[in-house]
Amino acid sequence: MKLKVKVMDVEQGQQEIVLNQELSHEMCLETGERVIVKYNGNEITCIIDESRRISKNTIILYHESAQKLNVKTGQMVDIRPAIKPAGIDYIKKKIRNESLNRMEITEIIANVLEEKLSNAELSAFITSIEINGMSPEETLYLTEEIYNSGEHMEWNSEKTVSIHSVGGVSGDRITMLATPILATLGYTVPKTATRAISSASGTIDAMEVLCNVTLNKKQIMEVIKKTKGCVAWGGAVNLAIADDKLIKIRNPLQLDPQPLVLSSIMAKKKAEGAKHVLIDVPFGRGAKILDLKNAEIISKSFRELGKGLGINTIVTLTDGSKPVLNEIGPSFEAKAVLEILEGKRKDKLYEKAVEMTAILYSNVEKISLEKAKQIIVQTITSGKALKKFQDIIIAQGGKIITSASIKHAKIKRIIKSTEHGIVSHLDNKNIARIARALGAPGDKQAGLIIKVATNQRITPGTELYEIYANSQENINEALRLMNDYRIIELQRLVYSIE
């Protein structure tokens, strides 16, 4: 069937085309089925969408498809029905709770990469994994396929390391500290990270306050060559293309099936070329992992998967029920990191960063944890870690900056208590909600500073926290949200009388 092309100059994640509805019915095709579109020797498989509003001799192609075919509006393409990609049968196997073998997982990921699967089909795959799970073998195959789907970095050093947190805890900026500390100690630390998804700031959002983070593979290799350390945005490096496509479906649905969390993280660690990996699993109320039992289960899976991938994998289970920093928001967090390296503060973030890096260091060097801690602390007190961090910032296109010069958003409000009580809980999820209402992470200067700690006694008038935004509208929105989403909870004998 010959059809005249009309190109819509926007991208469509899936390779979709639009056909006249009547025509597609005549061809016994339906929305969601596939056709092969051919032009001048090129051919691609596309998913059909139907419209009554285009003529029967026309086909609408979106930007990417038109580009792949090298075709322009007005030219003629040939279409014919395509058979279903085999991956769909294997997705249905997973729906029936049958195990997938390596070939089947390879085929699904190949179909994902060729954009032969629709969002609905990918969603069915993710949902079936959420419900039916995956065996350790399936998870390993999946991780290897995701690893194979993207770029790889290789380093001469056996001492290439990476620290990664499963996430969900505000102010958990460990890797911004661990990277210069470990690089100071001679390790290669090619850290890639993501921007915030639901939190107030990801590692990348905070790092971006100090320098450029959008580096390609070549640029990362140059930074590492100069400094041994790097903190780059994973989204610019294509370390695991298949994973990016799955995440596009997972994020809006907020579905985090454990096998996909595992494969996503570990495929990227392997692609970073890490030989030793420390995975931090914060657990507790308000964190992603709710209790110790679940933290232990996922910890075991990480270690098993690491073994399969040939990566020395250490897992730490840490308290994720409270924020790691009292200051939340990209600039606030970047400032805190600098203050620690400048020797100006020794708070929970300092302690956690020392502990994490020492655990990794003692494991690789086969020395005691105490000894390792002494060495780590020495990198900070000597100023070497700060110097290394400045080198990394400069290598990534930034300027030398001191903590004192980092600015916060211009409008500030102090939130005071109206009640008596004892602080029993600081809620990570609600902190993220309020911080996002204030403009973070898009507005790097927006955020909040918590002024109380758990178990602290408060009275009416006690300052609870300060909020910062660059627009009155955002301040108002945050104030409005505070009624429904409480950052601070008080211990009470009687919670309500109804």
Place this chain on the structure above:
Amino acid sequence: MKLKVKVMDVEQGQQEIVLNQELSHEMCLETGERVIVKYNGNEITCIIDESRRISKNTIILYHESAQKLNVKTGQMVDIRPAIKPAGIDYIKKKIRNESLNRMEITEIIANVLEEKLSNAELSAFITSIEINGMSPEETLYLTEEIYNSGEHMEWNSEKTVSIHSVGGVSGDRITMLATPILATLGYTVPKTATRAISSASGTIDAMEVLCNVTLNKKQIMEVIKKTKGCVAWGGAVNLAIADDKLIKIRNPLQLDPQPLVLSSIMAKKKAEGAKHVLIDVPFGRGAKILDLKNAEIISKSFRELGKGLGINTIVTLTDGSKPVLNEIGPSFEAKAVLEILEGKRKDKLYEKAVEMTAILYSNVEKISLEKAKQIIVQTITSGKALKKFQDIIIAQGGKIITSASIKHAKIKRIIKSTEHGIVSHLDNKNIARIARALGAPGDKQAGLIIKVATNQRITPGTELYEIYANSQENINEALRLMNDYRIIELQRLVYSIE
């Protein structure tokens, strides 16, 4: 945020808009999340798609959304982030295998109707039902909500009936016979049906050979007023709008979770205004339901659901392992129906139609099945059912037509056996594949005629079947497929030596 509209003049099943990627990241929004789009007092919730290829001050709206907002290219709309529809939380409950209450199911279906759920979210819902199932209560709530989502037909007569097959069997044209037979007996028979999805011909494809089937509610009511019977395309009546939206996702995935099959069929029967319903469940190799056990399970569910809906529901379990007719394709099947009503043939279709209508009739009239069969046969032999069918065809805009005047496709090939053996199986799925390759159901004259029966002894040269198409290309395609998809299987002692 004010943005300039660019309208894309095509429909998009989901209410999607396209934003500049950078802008959406600045707003902390992602593909798959939602915004409220406002124009001149109107507002709708839309799902975000991102593009790098539009400018930051532009928003792309598709036809339906632009129409709902009454906005044109170049005008300015206001957008702001929307909260997630509550239905998503309930879908996630189902993913966690928790039961949904009536309010939760009402909300999901409301979100479906408002087009607030993306294809990926609907797919997650369908997949979770496929894996976790639904209780009888959940299925009843879902059916009632689907019923509520569309138009309803009401009739004065308590004797309003409908026959429906779960499907999957070639040539199963029972309702084209049952409708005039039961209408002759004074019943109201407002039958709505679908076009073929994966088969060679649906009831509607065959009926369309004889008359118009695209009737709206008013037109159906007029046909029924004149003749008491009608065979109309459900797609033109909007009897269960929510179901149509779910089917758009289910069909390409070929996911038929039992609760959705039940709710889809029974909501439409209730919307037809049927007081008595006969559901035929063909089972066996090559049918949708594979064995007696599964047929019994679904039968029980149909009866239970019918009870909840206040519909007298009878279920028949029938042999679905072979085609009901030897002639397959819309014109072939319409011709066979006419020949039966003309008294020219008494084959398996004749027998099944007599049996089915008699079961329903004896149940409603509270007479013996034998007595009912006599009365049914009498409607045929007397010519009354043929006369009634002609009246219905004329009321639906057709002309009086005899079986002899129905034409087949012009190119014919006879397929002969090359082996000795005994026919052990005629495969419904492969018959549908070959018939579709020949052009059915799009080309109404295309199809095939099977010349052998199961248990028949054949020798090299025995005529197995004839294929008909209107283009040599389709004949060639069918011949090519025959190697992989065998319509006729022979009994063998040794199947292969390897």
